[in-house]
Amino acid sequence: MTRITNHLPTAQLQALDAAHHLHPFTENAALAQKGARVITAASGVMLTDSDGAEILDAMAGLWCVNIGYGRAELAEAAARQMRELPYYNTFFQTTHVPAIALAERLARLAPGDLNHVFYASGGSEANDTNIRLARTYWAEKGKPEKQVIISRHNAYHGSTVGAASLGGMSGMHAQGGLPIPGIVHIDEPNWYAAGGEMSPEDFGLERARQLEAKIAEIGEDKVAAFIAEPIQGAGGVIIPPESYWPEIQRICDAHEILLIADEVITGFGRTGNWFGAETYAIRPDIMTIAKGLSSGYAPIGGSLVSDEVAGVLAATEFNHGYTYSGHPVACAVALENLRILEEERIVERVREETGPYLREKWEALADHPFVGEARIVGFMGSLALTPDKPARAPFAAPAGTVGLIAREISFENNLIMRHVGDRMIIAPPLVLSKAEIDTLIERAIRTLDEAHEEARKQGLLVAG
């Protein structure tokens, strides 16, 4: 049997991958034709592929490698923990030091009185937990009718049956009979796409008030919670108008429903504060965390809950949990990651220094003829590509046609940007330096120029 190593030729690795590996969110037959890019190593903000290309990863993996690649301290924390106690569960009245230490650290870092954590292995699992948590909370309060969870179209909350039901991705709902009952969706605060002639502030209020209307329609006595990402990530980095979140908070306070902030992306420094809840002055009752919690070095997520929610839940046995809830190795890695984020003042640097620097350059991309909007908060930004700038028009071609062209060109330019429809998005590692920001912007401009030209050649610069 051949050992499969980095040293096999790329084509051979691609053939083996195509033969046996089913990729997520991928048309596998098409990928098999083309061959997946094989990533072999990474350091700082740079990836290396099997052909030796050095690629600037402006997506931090999948929005998660906040401290950058190659931090040996995390490898050492994992190895140390594996030698000492590689695994033990937290089900049967047992606990262990990494789970305790991380819970204490999270309680200290999280805003308000989110002082309690229920561990999961990622964001999807944590959101599944949240569905049961919110409903069980109301049942324990003597209001078992409060079951409905309101979410938003084009939200992303994960890929399990529960989490994908919470999400508002039509492509996901189309497969496998989603959403499950008891989950309804309102519109997203996407001013660029749907705001028309309204001011962003009026539009933000209008979209927030859909929540109030939906609560009235269903009945306050039947609604358990509203869930939302402070800034929609996978939906295309949709930054809400400033008026949106205060109005949502007012509505959640006025009606008796829980607010669940899904901070899987916005948590741990992404917006220039530790949590998006701080950036938008939100007071969630439950917060979903994952991704940047371990900078992606180990799979871990969780639900942070308020004193009130934890107190109510404590009175019953919550019949829920995962084999890997509070996995000691993942907790040890997360703790080391949080230590680095804190001690190296990485979040503060994004807020005060590199974030503003990137913002100035990123927003200037709005001057490019191909760009209808360039927005960024902290280290999470998007560009809307358009054939007609003043009209903020979409393309006549199916959504994503032009975005995909730009994504491919970006890869050729050794810059990983992702496309969501015809929006280009970035969420780089939080350790990105000013010099690396210059490189990112240089490659992004080259990509925009070349993609614009390619779209022109293909006759795609037509408004739809």
Ligand SMILES: *Cc1c(COP(=O)(O)O)cnc(C)c1O
């Ligand atoms: C990625 C993501 C999830 C899902 O997390 P997984 O770790 O992939 O299960 C949930 N919510 C948001 C906002 C995400 O971006």
